[in-house]
Amino acid sequence: MSEPEHNEDFAQLIQRLKDEYDVNESEIARRLGVSPATVNTWTQRQRKAPRAATLEKISEVFPKFTRDEIFAAAARRTPGPLSKDATERLLAYYAQLTEEQQRAKLVEMKALAEDNRL
Known part of the structure; x- marks a missing residue:
């Protein structure tokens, strides 16, 4: 990146x-x-x-x-836009995951967000 x-x-x-x-x-x-x-x-x-x-x-x-x-x-990457519709879709997908899958996605998203802190 x-x-x-x-x-x-x-x-x-x-x-x-x-x-x-x-x-x-x-x-x-x-x-x-x-x-x-x-x-x-x-x-x-x-x-x-x-x-x-x-x-x-x-x-x-x-x-x-x-x-x-x-x-x-601030030496960071600018986050992408997140519309209300996109937020609702993400939450709907997330709700369909198992508890283990949800934990894995949270770990992945946290790592990606931390990577944006150059």
Whole structure:
């Protein structure tokens, strides 16, 4: 699999976000539902980029930044879209599996998701 191309790291993306939206770390934290200290650790490169759910929230709250550029700055692959219909189909298939098969699929999906954390 190819790695995402990115020219900026997550700290640089946060700085660009602050400039583009004219917000400080406290305002970013408030909008994302995290502590200002957490945002500060991102900008100081003291903590790895946040989980995928927080990256998704950044793209929702700050729409001038695409999912692709946010995930790339976090050194992650962008997850594919998952429509309501696709979610329902996946759950229907999953419900038809034996308990052992369900455990195996969970292990497989967890491994794939972790692989996306380059």
